[in-house]
Amino acid sequence: MPSALSTPDPDTGFTLDAALLEQRKASSARRLHTVQIPAVRAAGFAVLCALALVQGVSSGGVFPPPEAARLVTINLLYALAAWLLLRYGYRPNARVDLSLLLFHVDVFVWLLNLHHLEQKNLFFAYFLLVRVVDQAGFGFRRALYFGHLVTLVYLGYSVWVSMTEPARALWSDRVGIAVIIYLLALYFAISGLVTERLRNRTRQAMRAARAAVVGLEQKAQALEAQAVELDLARRQAEQASLAKSQFLAVTSHEIRTPMNGILGAAELLINSPLTPEQQRYVRTSHRSATALLGLIDDVLDLSRIEAGKLALNPKSVDLRALVTEAVDLIEITARDKPITLSCKVEKRLPRRVLADPTRLRQLLVNLMHNAVKFTDHGSVGLEVTIRAETAEALGLRFSVRDTGIGIAPDDLASIFDAFTQVDGTSTRRHGGSGLGLAIVKELTDLMGGRLQVESRVGVGSHFWIDLTLEKAADEAPVAEPAPAEDDEDVSVSVLLAEDDPVNQIVVLEMLKMLGCEVDVVDDGEAACRSAALARYDIVFMDCHMPVMDGYEATRRIRAEEQPAGARSVIVALTADSLASDRDRCMQVGMDDFLTKPVSTSQLSATIERWTGRRTNPATQW
Numbered sequence: 001m002p003s004a005l006s007t008p009d010p011d012t013g014f015t016l017d018a019a020l021l022e023q024r025k026a027s028s029a030r031r032l033h034t035v036q037i038p039a040v041r042a043a044g045f046a047v048l049c050a051l052a053l054v055q056g057v058s059s060g061g062v063f064p065p066p067e068a069a070r071l072v073t074i075n076l077l078y079a080l081a082a083w084l085l086l087r088y089g090y091r092p093n094a095r096v097d098l099s100l101l102l103f104h105v106d107v108f109v110w111l112l113n114l115h116h117l118e119q120k121n122l123f124f125a126y127f128l129l130v131r132v133v134d135q136a137g138f139g140f141r142r143a144l145y146f147g148h149l150v151t152l153v154y155l156g157y158s159v160w161v162s163m164t165e166p167a168r169a170l171w172s173d174r175v176g177i178a179v180i181i182y183l184l185a186l187y188f189a190i191s192g193l194v195t196e197r198l199r200n201r202t203r204q205a206m207r208a209a210r211a212a213v214v215g216l217e218q219k220a221q222a223l224e225a226q227a228v229e230l231d232l233a234r235r236q237a238e239q240a241s242l243a244k245s246q247f248l249a250v251t252s253h254e255i256r257t258p259m260n261g262i263l264g265a266a267e268l269l270i271n272s273p274l275t276p277e278q279q280r281y282v283r284t285s286h287r288s289a290t291a292l293l294g295l296i297d298d299v300l301d302l303s304r305i306e307a308g309k310l311a312l313n314p315k316s317v318d319l320r321a322l323v324t325e326a327v328d329l330i331e332i333t334a335r336d337k338p339i340t341l342s343c344k345v346e347k348r349l350p351r352r353v354l355a356d357p358t359r360l361r362q363l364l365v366n367l368m369h370n371a372v373k374f375t376d377h378g379s380v381g382l383e384v385t386i387r388a389e390t391a392e393a394l395g396l397r398f399s400v401r402d403t404g405i406g407i408a409p410d411d412l413a414s415i416f417d418a419f420t421q422v423d424g425t426s427t428r429r430h431g432g433s434g435l436g437l438a439i440v441k442e443l444t445d446l447m448g449g450r451l452q453v454e455s456r457v458g459v460g461s462h463f464w465i466d467l468t469l470e471k472a473a474d475e476a477p478v479a480e481p482a483p484a485e486d487d488e489d490v491s492v493s494v495l496l497a498e499d500d501p502v503n504q505i506v507v508l509e510m511l512k513m514l515g516c517e518v519d520v521v522d523d524g525e526a527a528c529r530s531a532a533l534a535r536y537d538i539v540f541m542d543c544h545m546p547v548m549d550g551y552e553a554t555r556r557i558r559a560e561e562q563p564a565g566a567r568s569v570i571v572a573l574t575a576d577s578l579a580s581d582r583d584r585c586m587q588v589g590m591d592d593f594l595t596k597p598v599s600t601s602q603l604s605a606t607i608e609r610w611t612g613r614r615t616n617p618a619t620q621w
């Protein structure tokens with residue numbers, strides 16, 4: 001198994017790879033037996049040859065002496081034969097170990113040399129120890145074995161000499177030499193033992209290292225597998241989240257359309273002559289539908305933020321106006337409670353900052369809405385202060401304080417989680433979904449700000465947002481299409497392009513109630529035709545319609561308009577509520593964007609903004 005951790009040079013580099021090590025071991029054993037040992041053997045016999053020749057020289061006579069010449073020939077031929085035998089006959093796991101066999105034969109060839117050399121000196125016998133020393137490298141047992149072998153062979157040789165040449169018997173010397181050979185052989189064998197121990201230790205270390213590497217590899221593989229699984233799970237989660245967001249976007253669109261009918265019809269009913277009891281019922285249904293709509297918006301917002309789909313749309317904003325607007329919105333809710341609502345903005349606050357007005361307003365309204373909801377009497381106040389200022393930016397603090405029920409310290413950490421309410425009992429006094437603060441928190445994070453809270457049960461709560469906003473230059477007022485006529489008595493002419501019959505009736509009735517003159521068409525194509533025939537002060541254009549949608553219809557109306565001529569005001573009236581939907585409307589040439597469900601007051605405000613004419617809001621809303 002190739003190691004993932006080390007990719008060494010197959011011949012030399014360090015490795016713990018078992019297969020590679022085995023391969024290397026085999027090839028180095030082959031080199032040892034077929035090259036190194038024959039070379040050492042040849043060197044040994046060459047030394048013997050040299051000794052034989054030297055001895056011949058020192059004893060005078062012809063050179064080379066014939067016996068020495070014979071020995072040299074035998075030695076060299078033997079060394080050559082041994083090398084060839086090993087070179088071509090060596091097999092690593094053969095039944096007969098050729099290398100070992102030749103070590104035995106060596107001893108007898110050495111004896112042949114000894115027989116010649118010891119004529120001068122018996123101590124040449126010690127040369128036989130060379131074979132024991134050789135074997136020490138193979139370990140203790142082999143060295144010990146060769147120690148015994150060499151001693152016995154020498155003694156056997158001595159017996160043979162004493163029998164064949166009694167004059168050279170010299171038994172006392174030979175026995176002494178044999179004992180010394182034996183003792184030295186023992187010593188060499190023991191030194192082999194030390195070598196063997198060291199080698200074993202190295203082997204053990206290698207084995208342990210190999211086991212560690214294998215363990216690490218397995219762990220790495222397990223981690224890799226885990227990473228793949230996690231990646232898969234992450235992708236599945238992302239897909240699920242995307243599916244959830246798409247589902248919510250579609251659902252919310254589908255819910256908004258009938259909600260427009262419900263809210264609009266309820267609004268129309270409220271403004272019709274009703275008995276007080278009927279009034280109460282209609283108001284209840286209107287309130288419930290509004291709450292439902294708020295919930296849909298919250299769920300959609302949160303899912304969009306979580307999916308990273310909510311993009312801020314910063315623009316130059318009149319901060320004072322925005323704050324006042326937020327307080328005005330809350331005033332309607334606070335009206336029924338004995339609460340004083342206050343709003344304080346630091347005097348030196350520059351007029352314009354760069355911010356997403358919709359989202360900033362949403363933050364303030366959510367916090368104040370909670371403050372009013374959880375305060376039965378006392379006060380709720382919004383304060384905007386400057387904490388830091390540079391030439392380009394402002395460090396602002398938006399504080400919302402109330403004198404309400406407060407929040408227990410243990411609950412403070414969890415109130416920013418989605419669907420969390422401190423009072424989760426079924427007998428809850430205050431309505432809500434538990435999404436408001438989660439949205440405030442996420443939005444604040446998205447804006448790079450910080451949301452904090454401090455609260456005391458029974459005393460009140462203080463929520464504040466620290467936000468850094470860029471300063472913006474005072475803008476020239478946006479060039480709005482000039483009102484067709486300044487005469488406020490002349491009613492506003494409206495073209496309503498809407499395919500849904502219920503919404504048609506509801507918006508038509510609302511517009512009529514506002515005193516507008518309204519033409520209604522069912523699709524974009526009809527809208528284009530009507531716009532070509534008559535000039536309307538304002539066109540309310542649904543985006544999704546059969547035959548031709550509102551986007552295409554707007555494009556065509558714009559294409560028909562002369563550059564210097566009058567320009568129709570076209571306002572989208574759609575159930576799509578995403579910022580991208582608004583952008584698309586603006587891109588095709590619409591002037592404004594109203595999301596369903598739409599209220600009479602929104603219609604009225606839009607008409608007034610774009611035509612400069614006050615409608616006749618005979619409505620109580």
Ligand code: ADP
Pocket residue numbers: 370371372374402404405406407415420421422423431432433434435436437438461
């Ligand atoms: P909800 O829709 O329930 O208001 P929020 O996320 O806005 O959901 O708030 C979560 C919970 O935090 C609330 O249910 C309430 O228990 C607590 N809370 C939030 N604002 C206040 C406040 N101003 N005073 C007391 N409790 C608050």
